[in-house]
Amino acid sequence: MMMLMDESTLYELLGVPRKATQEEIRTAYLRISKQVHADKGGSDALFRQVNTAYKVLSDLQARVRYDQELDGNAANTAADHDTAPGWRRVNDTADGNSQWTSPPPRPDGGNPPPASGTSRDYSPATAGSSRATGLARHPSAVVLAVGFLLLMIGSSTGGTGHGIVSFGFMVVVLGIVGMIGHRRAVGRERFRRASMYDIDFMSGQQFELRLAEAFQHAGCHVKHVGGKGNFGTDLVLEQNGVRTVVQATRRSGPVGQPAVQEAAIARAHYGAQRAMVVTNSVFTESARALAASNAVELWDRFLLGQFISAQLQAPPQNAMAMFAAELRAGCPVVLRGIGVFFLGLFAVFSAVDTSRRRTRHRTRRRW
Numbered sequence: 408m409m410m411l412m413d414e415s416t417l418y419e420l421l422g423v424p425r426k427a428t429q430e431e432i433r434t435a436y437l438r439i440s441k442q443v444h445a446d447k448g449g450s451d452a453l454f455r456q457v458n459t460a461y462k463v464l465s466d467l468q469a470r471v472r473y474d475q476e477l478d479g480n481a482a483n484t485a486a487d488h489d490t491a492p493g494w495r496r497v498n499d500t501a502d503g504n505s506q507w508t509s510p511p512p513r514p515d516g517g518n519p520p521p522a523s524g525t526s527r528d529y530s531p532a533t534a535g536s537s538r539a540t541g542l543a544r545h546p547s548a549v550v551l552a553v554g555f556l557l558l559m560i561g562s563s564t565g566g567t568g569h570g571i572v573s574f575g576f577m578v579v580v581l582g583i584v585g586m587i588g589h590r591r592a593v594g595r596e597r598f599r600r601a602s603m604y605d606i607d608f609m610s611g612q613q614f615e616l617r618l619a620e621a622f623q624h625a626g627c628h629v630k631h632v633g634g635k636g637n638f639g640t641d642l643v644l645e646q647n648g649v650r651t652v653v654q655a656t657r658r659s660g661p662v663g664q665p666a667v668q669e670a671a672i673a674r675a676h677y678g679a680q681r682a683m684v685v686t687n688s689v690f691t692e693s694a695r696a697l698a699a700s701n702a703v704e705l706w707d708r709f710l711l712g713q714f715i716s717a718q719l720q721a722p723p724q725n726a727m728a729m730f731a732a733e734l735r736a737g738c739p740v741v742l743r744g745i746g747v748f749f750l751g752l753f754a755v756f757s758a759v760d761t762s763r764r765r766t767r768h769r770t771r772r773r774w
Contacts, residue, residue, distance in 0.1 A: 417459075419709070424602060591740075592737075596729075599621075614687070621715050639671075653685055656685070661694075662686045664693050
């Protein structure tokens with residue numbers, strides 16, 4: 408029986424979902440094996456783990472036996488393990504980098520991959536899997552329908568239905584705001600559930616946003632800096648009075664010393680106690696040596712995969728949570744629209760008033 412290695416499933420080691428096809432497994436293996444090879448800055452230990460994962464998952468009979476064992480381990484772990492999201496410190500490595508872990512990975516291996524032949528660009532609209540059904544999918548639409556129903560009932564009751572009409576109007580307004588924010592809320596939920604497989608297809612900015620969602624889920628207050636002039640950091644985290652700067656580096660190859668240097672500089676600039684470099688790839692030996700001497704924590708794709716497994720374990724949002732997310736996403740849009748409307752109205756009245764003054768001035772000059 409193939410036991411789990413370092414609390415990661417073989418699927419996570421290759422960065423593929425459990426439902427991946429044999430061709431997808433082979434493609435992932437070819438990509439990852441190049442990243443973790445010792446000649447490319449990886450390590451022999453990681454290379455052996457990736458080879459072992461491919462050997463098991465590429466053999467159909469061995470894969471079936473492994474899946475059965477994985478289901479059994481998941482059932483036993485669920486009874487003994489605390490599944491609350493977040494990070495917990497478990498030990499310090501020899502090079503001084505703190506290791507953190509999260510609850511064990513979800514047995515179904517995460518999100519399904521994009522269909523073959525599709526673009527390699529990541530899209531939150533198509534990534535992830537949403538198991539929500541019924542009311543939880545479109546709660547704002549249901550609220551809007553209820554509001555219109557209340558308006559119809561109140562109107563049909565005559566003078567005694569003013570209260571019902573007023574309440575129905577407020578419900579309709581809430582439903583409209585939720586409908587405006589529905590698409591953004593759904594996209595954010597799918598983005599939060601993006602797996603390591605999805606991360607490999609993301610742009611740099613999308614990777615930063617994915618990490619922001621993961622750290623927020625872990626209980627951190629997150630400020631997304633990013634862009635030019637960020638002084639070497641992409642995220643600034645605050646948790647229990649400790650400030651951490653995070654350099655997010657999405658790469659297809661190993662990450663070298665510059666990312667570590669930027670993180671160390673950013674720690675001093677932002678007055679942080681900790682500095683981290685997080686990547687979907689691996690680090691070169693020189694980057695690890697520099698990180699050890701500067702107390703910079705390094706998270707490669709395997710530590711990152713363990714950390715974000717908490718998001719994949721969490722169940723989809725229920726109807727109330729989804730409606731609240733829709734309102735939070737829709738309110739800024741509505742408020743901006745109202746602001747633009749009143750600014751436009753003010754500009755129109757100002758233009759009309761200016762035109763009237765000019766007309767009066769011309770009339771006086773004629774007299």
